[in-house]
Amino acid sequence: MGRQIGSSLSVLAVSDIARSRQYYREVLGFNVTDWWAERDGLNGMALKLHQAPEGFRPVPNPPESGADTGIDVQGYTETWAGLDSLYEEFKSKGAKFAREPVIYPDFGPWKEFVVEDPDGYHLAFGGVDGGRAHCSIQSKIDSAILWVRNLERAVDRYSKLMGLEVREEDRYGHLHLFRLDNGTHLMLDSNGMDNVPVPERGPLLLKLDTYDIERAKREAVGHGFEVVLDIQKLPSVSYFNIRDEDGNIIMITQNVVQS
Incomplete structure (x- = not known):
């Protein structure tokens, strides 16, 4: 049988849907519609932003044991050059960072930073410096x-x-x-x-x-x-x-x- 699931979306309940859509569109560069917010398509980082009912306070994930920051959505990049470019883009637009870029030597090594949205949700972006790090042209058709x-x-x-x-x-x-x-x-x-x-x-x-x-x-x-x-x-x-x-x-x- 062929592939049955083409993509998935993380669902975030937000306190102010208009504010969240503006943040994801103008600060994080997402393509925001009435149905979803996505960066690099539905197979990139894709979210559904739902207006929370009155009186409900959004509850981001707590940190795992031994960590200082909870992660609600995880995104992956293929090279550190791409990750650094993403960080500079977010920084230039006034994004709030819950964690500045850090390298974990024992995991690849793995490099990562974390952005915080208006409701305190944390979006982590990271990756290892893949085998195509020497090439500035990405292996995908844009x-x-x-x-x-x-x-x-x-x-x-x-x-x-x-x-x-x-x-x-x-x-x-x-x-x-x-x-x-x-x-x-x-x-x-x-x-x-x-x-x-x-x-x-x-x-x-x-x-x-x-x-x-x-x-x-x-x-x-x-x-x-x-x-x-x-x-x-x-x-x-x-x-x-x-x-x-x-x-x-x-x-x-x-x-x-x-x-």
Whole structure:
């Protein structure tokens, strides 16, 4: 059976939801919506902030035996360079630190600092200096970029295809940014594309997953995509390819669950 749990979120009851959302957004750099607060996607550090009922006082975790600071949420970084950069970012925005960066020689070594939110919850950030410490380019794809000619139509089409919210704060002139659940971004860019001809054919640019391949095909067609390769069914995966009006080709796949 394939992976059944894609991500998890820590739930924090807060005394003032507006204050907490502002802190996580403006000080800690989280992407904050009505549903969650996340940094680097739902597979990064993801939280649900719930307004505590009147009279309820948030209760952060107590310190474990022998420790001086309780931890409510733990985040991991791959290198100390990334950790140091995160610390400097938080510091420049006025974050409150419950623990300054410290190195524990017996655990990797492990380096960590702890941020405190308005309700006293403690968010720890730490990690070992991994094998890629010599490399300044991270081993993850931050964004996929699709060139489009009509930005409004493309934003509407892709938001419907993947069930994404369209937000004004994600529009940057000729470019729109979708923040995907796994921490990557989909960028639709119309800069200088007005007079560029649509290619007759091109390579696959994106691969998206579905849990119902037949339904996904109907939905894609309904949103204005052209099916350029009909559903192919193999022992381990089914897939089909679609094309948008700008010539961008997307593969939709469904893994076959082995019984």
